[in-house]
Amino acid sequence: MDAKRLFLNDIDAHTSKCIAKHLSCCVAGASLSEAAEAETRRDVKGAEGGTFQVVGTVRGRGEGSRSAFALEEYHQLDRGELLDRLLDCDVVIYTITENSDQIEEASWAVGALHEKMDTFTRPKMFILISTVLTWAHSKPVDPDDPEIPFTEDDYRRRKPHPNYKDHISVEKLVVKLGKTSPSQLSTYVVASGLQYGMGETAFHFFFKASWLGQVSRVPIFGDGTNVVPAIHVSDLAGVIQNIIDHKPKPPYLVAVDGSKSALADIVRAIASALGHGKTQNVPREDVFLTRELKQTDIDGVFVDLRMEAAFVRGHFDLRWVSESGIVDNIELVVEEYRQARQLLPIRMCILGPPAVGKSTVAEKICQHYGLHHVKIKEAIAEATMQPELSQEEENRSKEDASSARELLEALKENMEKNGGRLDDQHVISIMKDKLMSKPCQNQGFVLDGFPKSYEQATELFNIDEDETEDTSSKKPLINQKIMPEFVFSLDATDEFLKSRVLNLPENLVEGTSYTQDRFPSRLAKFRDVNAEDESVLNYFDEAEIHPEHIEITSGDDTGYQLVTQKIIEIAGKPRNFGPTTEEVQEEELRKAEARLKQQAAEEAEMERKEAEEAALREARWEEWNSRLAEVRRQEQEVLEAQSASQRSYLMKNVMPTLTRGLVECCKIRPADPVDFLAEYLFKNNPQLE
Known part of the structure; x- marks a missing residue:
């Protein structure tokens, strides 16, 4: 089969980019049932014939770089040049879901191709990717049973949202022009549900709010009972692939997953998987106070439609990524979100003798990268207070509250036995819970001065044998979710540290271990522990995370600017949201x-x-x-x-x-x-x- 040339508009926009990536890795005809096995045996990247060749226009990116999945990219073409490019392609795909400027160009493109049908050397296909919001005000199929879903067969009865009248006009134009000579120019309209996955567009506000954790509760606008038809963007790409391969008879198709999830269920799933899990219903009007939501996002949030992709399910060989919807596949979608937006946590550990400046450096690093500063005393204080706070959380179960109270009692009992101190087993448990918390897992953390010994590091980072099914490996398994990527060991001479402590203000020294009678013994204990063969630095070396040693020799760098800059150079750029x-x-x-x-x-x-x-x-x-x-x-x-x-x-x-x-x-x-x-x-x- 000859290679097919595909055109997509705005190939740097989210929807077109995801579809282009998918199709660039597909073999033409692979979705046909008789070709399914052949596709699995074929190395798509190495195939020289039969693959889709993707070209398209670019809206925002400059001419200096080109996408790896696109054969050609076009910048600022006039209509004459653009038409020439369209005539070179077998399939033309226009997406009008992300930008209203796309509507006029899509209308012109299908009209221009229709006028040039007589010059075609081979048949062409035009696919319009529209939105289910052109159905937003449709009357129920059965007024007595509003839960009956709409299907493709009902497309002539659809009524659009007031903001989507232009969308439905171009839908009608595409269907009309495709009836003239379908053997030369076949046209299709795909009414896509709100797209999620691969970085998010429609639900991005809720993902970002949950990931940042800056709001006490993620908002649900209105009562949240409205059913939001949606589809994973990779599944939408699969629908497009099947249309190209199957050339179905119906000119109008619905692309939604199998879920009938309400907005509240979607937001709660996102908040639980990516954040603290707390949500709150707020008045519908509050959505207009949210600057990050565009009008298209607002329209999608409030859509209330029950739809079913009957033809897609019955006739296409679609290998679903998220057939049951975003709620059931939230872990997959969250991971895609992190990877697509490079929201990867940065995990650091800063070690060193007392008074070397670990906390000061850790605080500066946290400010630069937007990380969480994890200190053992604060973690213990937070753990002992958490049960009282959790009783106020409405969404916490009675079993969780009961186990939290039991933990608090055990901690208090242990502290009473040890004169206000906790045994290592409790400290390790608290620190594990802290590092596994959603904020630390989302943004990352700087572990300040802990663990202090090889044994503590082993108990903190190693996975117990009863926690894993793999018993064949002799090498201990490490919990990669909390294991630091970077370990920095700050050090200085004893004379330097003693001199620094002597020069500290009295108000900072009083009541701490920096007093003249306590500091020397504390420093000597640190030296003894780290002089052993099995030190905490040895543990990280064995785990192939080699510590970076930074010697502090001068008191001139009082603000630790040089040390901080060196750590930043090693750790690289931040991996969190940039400014909006x-x-x-x-x-x-x-x-x-x-x-x-x-x-x-x-x-x-x-x-x-x-x-x-x-x-x-x-x-x-x-x-x-x-x-x-x-x-x-x-x-x-x-x-x-x-x-x-x-x-x-x-x-x-x-x-x-x-x-x-x-x-x-x-x-x-x-x-x-x-x-x-x-x-x-x-x-x-x-x-x-």
Whole structure:
């Protein structure tokens, strides 16, 4: 059989990507009953002929990378170029469940192919993947029995949700155009249930809320009794594969699993499998306050339909991944969710002598990776308080509450016998429960200073023989769910540690083992235990988890930045949720506001400095003018003092003669008064007399 070329739109979107991955690994015709055995014997990856060749458009990813499952990817094609690509394919698949922009392009694509039917060199198939929300307002098949499910035979009676009128329009167009010449262009519509699995789309909000554990109870919007038709995305891909192979007569098919699960059952299953298991019914209106839910998600949450994929079950050779639904297969779906989104826990253990800084480093690592800081004292305190808290939990059974009270009594009795301390067996049990808790299993943990010995490590991490059926292996089995991936051993010289303890503030030392009389013995005990052949570090070496040794030699790194950075380099990138789009926008807004505040503060500071400088210049100018006036006054006084003798001389000797000369000049009125006055003064000069 020749290879078939398949086109999918938005091949980087969740639904199209999962379908493309599935089909790229399938042999054309493998779902036919007579070819089923041949497929199982054939190495699909090594097959050179008969496989599906997947091509498609890309919406969000750049041109620098290409999916491993796609033969070709197309970026930003105009309609003419896109049509050429469609005409090269045997099967064209359009998904309109994730983005409303897909609807118009799907309508154009099926219309364009229909117009070009006469040019086809071989028959083509067009498959539209739509949504059961085009049935959302359909009247019951039997008003007296609303539990009778809809099937493909009822598709002409379907009534859409108001937000899905465009979807049903393109459904009708696809069915109509397929009737013109089915031998040349056969068309199919697949009404898909809400898709789950392989990372989640429709139920992602509930998965994320349960995984993070940041809410006390996962919300169930409304009463939660509405039945949500759903299908695993891999099963949807199997339906598409069967349509391509079988070319069924009905143009309209329903793709849902066999469950009739209500929303409340789905949310409770998710919360129990991935989180603390607590749920709470909240008013329907609260869904609009949840920013992470898009309108399509909200519409899906509130859909209430009983549907049955009668034709798919009766005529297709479908190898179901989740035939009985998400509730029955929740463990599989949760594991797919973790793997697809790389939400893998990071498990660390930080060991070292007292006062080396284990807790400080552990706290910084927990903040960086979003992990849980596990300390033995806090774990014991939490275990002794938990029964009282659990009595308030409505969903906890009486047997669990009874066993919790028995555990509390046993712990109290043991502590009374040992002067407030617990035996190792109880400590190990508490630490196991803590490490196996959903938060530690989801995000991961940093185990702080525990275990302290080889025996404790063996009891904590090894699986008991009665817990496993495999007795043939001589090597002890390790509980991989709680075994640390990374072990870091911090160390420093005794002199360095003693000096650090001596420099600690008294308020931190008082009541602890860091006092001068207790710390040396505690440090000596640690050295003795870790000098033995069977130390806790030896245990990890035997388990092939080789500890990283970090020597602390300088007190300059008071914030342990260098140690923390070295651990981060070894452990790698975080494996948890990154910030949401809204959180990114909020962070950018916060930074923008901070920049504006800083800019305003800088401008105010500049204005203040300029005002201070202006006032200083004004003060200096006034002072300079004052001093200048004083200098001028003093100069005037000096000049007046220096000219006093001259004025006296002029008044005594010159002015009388000058006055008489002027009087004579006025009497005589000579032709040249100046010459007359000069001659007069010369003749009557008192010095000449």
